[in-house]
Structure formats: C-alpha cells, structure tokens
Amino acid sequence: MKKIKLLIIDDSLLIRTMIKSIVSADPFIEVVGEAADPFEARDKIKQLNPDVVTLDVEMPRMDGLSFLEKIMSLRPMPVIMVSTLTQKGADITIRALEIGAVDYVGKPVNHDLTAVGYELIAKIKVASGARVRQNGRTRTNDFVQKPLVGMGHYTKQLIAIGSSTGGIESLFDILVELPADCPPVVIAQHISKGFSERFALRVNKLCSVTVKEAEDGEELKTGYAYIGQGGKHITVKKSGGKIICHIEEDIEGENYRPSVDKLLFSVARILRSDAVGVILTGMGKDGALGLMAMRENGARTLGQDEASSIVYGMPKAAMMAGAVEKQVSLSCMAQEILYACSITMPLNKVGGV
Numbered sequence: 001m002k003k004i005k006l007l008i009i010d011d012s013l014l015i016r017t018m019i020k021s022i023v024s025a026d027p028f029i030e031v032v033g034e035a036a037d038p039f040e041a042r043d044k045i046k047q048l049n050p051d052v053v054t055l056d057v058e059m060p061r062m063d064g065l066s067f068l069e070k071i072m073s074l075r076p077m078p079v080i081m082v083s084t085l086t087q088k089g090a091d092i093t094i095r096a097l098e099i100g101a102v103d104y105v106g107k108p109v110n111h112d113l114t115a116v117g118y119e120l121i122a123k124i125k126v127a128s129g130a131r132v133r134q135n136g137r138t139r140t141n142d143f144v145q146k147p148l149v150g151m152g153h154y155t156k157q158l159i160a161i162g163s164s165t166g167g168i169e170s171l172f173d174i175l176v177e178l179p180a181d182c183p184p185v186v187i188a189q190h191i192s193k194g195f196s197e198r199f200a201l202r203v204n205k206l207c208s209v210t211v212k213e214a215e216d217g218e219e220l221k222t223g224y225a226y227i228g229q230g231g232k233h234i235t236v237k238k239s240g241g242k243i244i245c246h247i248e249e250d251i252e253g254e255n256y257r258p259s260v261d262k263l264l265f266s267v268a269r270i271l272r273s274d275a276v277g278v279i280l281t282g283m284g285k286d287g288a289l290g291l292m293a294m295r296e297n298g299a300r301t302l303g304q305d306e307a308s309s310i311v312y313g314m315p316k317a318a319m320m321a322g323a324v325e326k327q328v329s330l331s332c333m334a335q336e337i338l339y340a341c342s343i344t345m346p347l348n349k350v351g352g353v
Contacts, residue, residue, distance in 0.1 A: 003027075003028055003029065003030040004028060004029045004030065004051045004052055004124060004125065004128045005030055005032045005048065005049070005050045005051045005052070006023060006029055006030065006031050006032065006050060006051070006052050006053070006054065006124060007031075007032060007033045007034070007035065007041065007044055007045065007048060007050035007052075007053045007054075008020060008031060008033070008034045008035070008053075008054050009034075009035045009036075009037075009038070009041045009053060009054065009055045009056060009059075009064075009067075010034075010036070010054070010055075010056040010059070010082065011036050011037060011056060011058075011059045011060055012056070012111075013036075014111070015056070015082070015107075015111060015113065016034045016036075018111075018112075018113045018114070019031075019054060019082075019113060019120070020034070022113060022114065022117040022120060022121070023120065023121055023124060025117075025121075026121050028125065029121065029124055029125070032048045032050055033047075033048045033050070036059075037059055037060055037061045037062065038059065038061065038062040038064075038066075038067035038070075039061055039062065041053075041055075041067065042067075042070075045071075045075065045077075050077070051077075051078070051128045052077070052078045052079075052080065052124050052127045052128050053071070053077060053078070053079045053080070054079075054080050054081075054082055054105075054120075054124075055067065055068060055079050055080070055081055055082065055101070056081075056082050057081060057082070057083045057084070057089060057092045057093065057096070058084075058092075064081065064092070064096070065092060065095060065096060065099065068081075068096055068099050068100065068101060069099055071100075072099055072100040072132075072133075076100065076132045076133065077132060078102045078127035078128060078130045078132055079096075079100070079101045079102060079127075080101065080102060080103050080104060080105060080120075080123055080124065080127055081093050081096045081097075081101045081103075081104040081105070082104070082105055082107055082113075083096075083104050083105070083106060083107060084106075084107045086194075087194070087198065089106075089107075090194050090195045090197075090198040090199075091198050091202070093195065094168065094195065094198055094199050094202055095202075097168040097169060098168065098169060098172060100132060100133060100169075102123075102126075102127040102130045102132065102165060102166065102310060102311075103123045103126070103127060103165050103166075105119060105120050105123060106192050106195075122283075123165075126165055126283040126311055126313075127165075129311070130165070130166065130310050130311050131309065131310055131311075131312075132310075133310075147176070147177055147178060147179045147180070147207075147208040147209075148177050148178070148179055148334055148335055148338060153342065154182070154183050154341045154342050155274075155341065155342060155343065156183055156274055156275055156276050156299075156300070156340070156341040156342075157183055157184075157243065157271055157274045157275060158183055158184055158185075158186065158220065158236070158243065158267060158271055158274070158275040158276070159182070159183055159184070159185040159186070159275070159276045159278065159337055159341065160185075160186050160187075160188075160236075160263055160264055160267045160275060160276070160277050160278065160294070161174070161185060161186070161187045161188070161189075161277075161278040161279075161280060162187075162188045162189075162260030162263060162264060162277075162278070162279050162280065162282075162286065162287040162290070162291075162314065163187070163188075163189050163190070163260075163279075163280035163281060163282050163314070164189070164190040164256070164260075164280075164281070164282025164283055164284065164286065164311070164313075164314055165190075165281060165282050165283045165310060165311045165313075166280075166281035166282065166309065166310025166311055167189045167190070167280050167281055167282055168189070168191075168199060169310070170280045170281050170304065170310075170330055170333075171187065171189060171203070171280070172203055172206075173330055173331070173333070173334070174280075174330075174333050174334045174337070175203055175207050175209060175211060175225055176203075176206050176207050176208075177334035177335070178207070178208065178209045178225070178334055178337075178338070179208055179209075179338075180208040180209055180223045181222060181223060182209060182222070182223065182338065182341065183222060183276075183341055184220035184221055184222060184223075184224050184225075184226070184243070185209065185224070185225035185226065186214070186220065186225075186226050186228070186234065186236060186245065186263060186267075187225065187226065187227050187228060187234075188228045188233075188234055188258040188259060188260045188262070188263040188264075188287075189227065189228065189258070190256050190257070190258070190260075190282065190286075191227075191228075191230040191258075192230045192231060193229070193230040193231035193232075194230060195230050196213050196227050196228065196229050196230040197213045197229075197230075199227060200212050200213045200227045207225070208223075209223050209224060209225050210223060210224045210225070211224075211225045211227065212224065212225070212226060212227065213226075213227050213229055214226035214227060214228055214229060214234055214245045214247060215245065215247070216245060216246060216247035217239075217244055217245065217246070218244060218245050219242045219243070219244050220236070220242075220243045220244065220245065226245055228247075228258035228263070229247055229258070230257070230258075231257050232247050232248060232249055232257060232258060233247070233248040233257060233258050233259050233262045233263075234246070234247055234248075234258045234262075234263055235248065235262055235263055235265075235266035236263070236266050236267055236270050236271070237266070237270065238270055243270065243271070246266075248262075256284070256286045259286060260279070260282075260286045260287030260290060260314070261286055261287055261288075261289050261290040262290070263290065264277055264287060264290025264291050264293065264294055265289070265290045265293050267290075267294060267299070268290065268293035268294045268296070268297045268299065269293075271299070272297040272298060272299070273297055273298030273299055274299075275294065275299045275300075276299060276300045276301070276302070276337055276340045276341055277290075277291045277294040277295070277299055277300070277301045277302070278301075278302045278303070278304075278333070278337060279291055279301075279302070279303045279304065279314050279315050279318045279323075279324065280304045280309070280314070280315065280330075280333075281304055281308075281309040281310045281311050281312070281313075281314070281315065282311055282313055282314035282315075283311050283313040283314070284313050284314060284317070285313065285314060285317030285318075286314060287314050287317075287318060288314070288317040288318040288320075288321045288323055289321070289323075291303075291318045291321075291323035291324065292318070292321050292322065292323035294323075295322075295323050295324075295325060300325060300340035300341075300343075301318075301323055301324055301325045301326075302324065302325065302326055302327075302328050302333065302336055302337065302340065303315040303318050303319050303323075303324035303326075303327050303328070304327070304328065304329075304330055304333065305327040305328060305329050305330075306327075307329065308329045308330035308331065309330075315327070
C-alpha cells in the first residue's frame with residue numbers, strides 16, 4: 001500500500017508535534033510537512049502535494065474556514081478539521097463540513113490528542129480515498145432552497161436515515177428539500193457529543209421541516225426530523241399507540257454512536273413495511289444489516305450511489321448485502337424518498353424477520 005502523505009496545519013507547535021507522533025506510528029502514513037499558518041501551508045501544499053491535510057480551526061493571519069474555502073475552490077483535497085470540543089468549535093466545524101471538509105477530530109479541552117489517536121489515524125486513511133467536491137456547499141442563514149412539493153398522502157409512517165463520513169453535507173442536501181408535510185425523519189449520523197445539537201440548530205434555519213436533536217421519549221411528528229444525540233444511540237419504540245424516540249447511553253463494545261444498525265433494526269421491528277430506510281455516505285458497514293432487516297419486512301430501502309458518495313463504504317456494504325432496493329444519486333435522493341413514502345405497490349420481501 002502506498003503511504004499516505006499528510007500535511008499538518010496548526011499554529012501550535014505542541015499540537016503539530018503531537019499529531020506527528022501519533023500518526024507516525026502507523027506504517028501507512030507519512031508526515032511530509034508542517035505549517036504554522038495558512039500562508040505557509042499554501043506554499044507547502046504546492047511543494048509537497050499531500051494526500052490529506054489536517055487543519056486547525058483557529059489560526060493567526062487567516063482562520064481555518066477562510067483557508068478551507070480557498071482550498072476547496074482552487075485545489076480540492078481531503079481535509080480533516082481539528083476542532084476544540086466547545087460550542088464555538090462545534091459551530092465552526094459544522095460550517096467546515098458544509099464547505100467541503102471530509103471529517104473532523106475533536107481536540108480535548110486539555111489538548112491531549114493521544115486519546116483520539118486511533119480515530120485520527122482511521123479518519124486520515126478514509127479521507128485519503130474520499131471523493132472531494134470542488135466548491136463545497138456555501139450556505140448562510142439567507143440561503144433559500146425551495147422544498148419539493150409534498151405528495152399530499154403518504155403510505156409510510158417513518159423515514160430512517162443512516163450516515164457517517166460526508167453525511168453532514170448529504171443530510172443538508174436532503175433535509176432542505178423535504179416538504180413540511182413529510183413523514184417523521186429519524187437520523188443516525190456518526191457524530192460527537194455536542195456536535196449533533198449544533199448541526200440540528202443550523203440546518204433547522206434552512207429547512208421547511210423542523211430539525212432538532214432527538215430527546216428520549218418524545219413522540220415522532222409529521223414534518224419533523226430528529227437528529228440522534230452524538231455519542232449515544234437512537235432507536236424507536238411504541239408507547240400507548242404512538243411512535244417515540246428512545247435514547248440510549250454508550251454501550252461498551254459499540255464502535256459507532258449513534259449506531260445506524262441499532263436504529264434500523266428497531267424500525268424494522270416496530271414499523272415493518274410502514275417505513276423507508278436510507279443509507280448515505282460513510283466508512284465501514286454500519287447499517288447494512290439493519291437495512292436488510294427493513295427490506296426483509298417489506299420496507300422500501302434506498303442507498304446513495306457511488307458517484308455522489310464522499311465515501312462509498314456504508315452504501316456499498318448495504319448494496320452487497322442485498323439490502324438496497326434502489327441506488328440513488330444524492331441530487332435525487334429527497335425526491336426518491338418522498339416517492340417511496342407515497343407508493344402503495346407492495347415490495348416483494350427478501351425473506352422475513
């Protein structure tokens with residue numbers, strides 16, 4: 001395997017040294033350079049042609065977001081943001097993912113990155129193979145995206161979506177197009193604690209549907225999209241004839257939080273054929289088995305296609321497992337979801353659970 005060339009951009013010598021020490025332990029990653037600010041980084045990118053860049057959010061002379069916009073406009077490449085685990089850091093990171101950053105790593109308050117070393121190495125490897133789009137999404141609070149026209153009558157009670165790497169941008173594209181009368185949407189996006197609330201608050205300003213961080217025990221309502229809490233699992237349950245959210249604390253041994261499989265398995269059990277399941281971009285295979293359970297129970301199932309996925313890992317795993325009824329480009333996903341929610345023709349079950 002060819003070594004991944006990494007450029008570290010951070011104004012802190014301590015952080016640069018720490019990142020270099022962590023990733024150099026992996027034989028497939030080579031730190032080819034370091035830069036203390038975006039101007040130095042610009043020259044290093046030209047000289048070294050790195051495969052992946054780690055970028056600090058807050059830096060002198062030019063902030064990380066402004067530099068990221070220039071990278072995505074002039075020389076798109078996989079970028080991983082290194083962000084503080086604060087409200088301000090979360091807001092900036094969500095914005096960076098909109099612009100085109102592939103992923104992020106949270107910088108602990110004590111700045112000791114050794115605790116996230118394995119995560120950082122894994123994300124660098126995934127980022128090296130990511131499809132980076134030129135001129136990533138640029139949205140402001142004045143951004144207006146007309147939602148699709150509602151179908152008027154829906155035969156499905158719930159839309160369940162799972163995503164990981166690249167999912168923030170994909171979810172934006174889908175949610176802004178959903179009409180206010182669409183069935184409830186429940187989302188398991190691999191995201192850190194504290195980031196899910198900021199993501200929900202930001203995207204809610206741009207959508208016709210009401211987007212919020214899910215709360216334990218709340219009833220799922222038409223025209224609402226519920227983002228699973230970062231670092232916890234989200235599932236659905238029945239209570240008194242109503243469908244409600246259930247939030248679970250971390251479970252030892254679970255690799256992904258929220259787990260897409262846990263969400264989709266619960267939807268398969270509770271709603272059977274009365275739901276639509278969707279797998280979006282992401283690394284790994286989380287969600288493949290859960291989506292298969294949904295399809296085996298007669299639910300409609302969609303998977304993001306390879307061409308529009310930042311990382312074609314989760315959708316591919318689901319497709320290979322036979323869980324995906326139809327592959328769809330991101331640009332058409334919202335429309336396909338609404339169509340799947342409104343058709344009455346039964347799907348031939350693959351089996352039964």
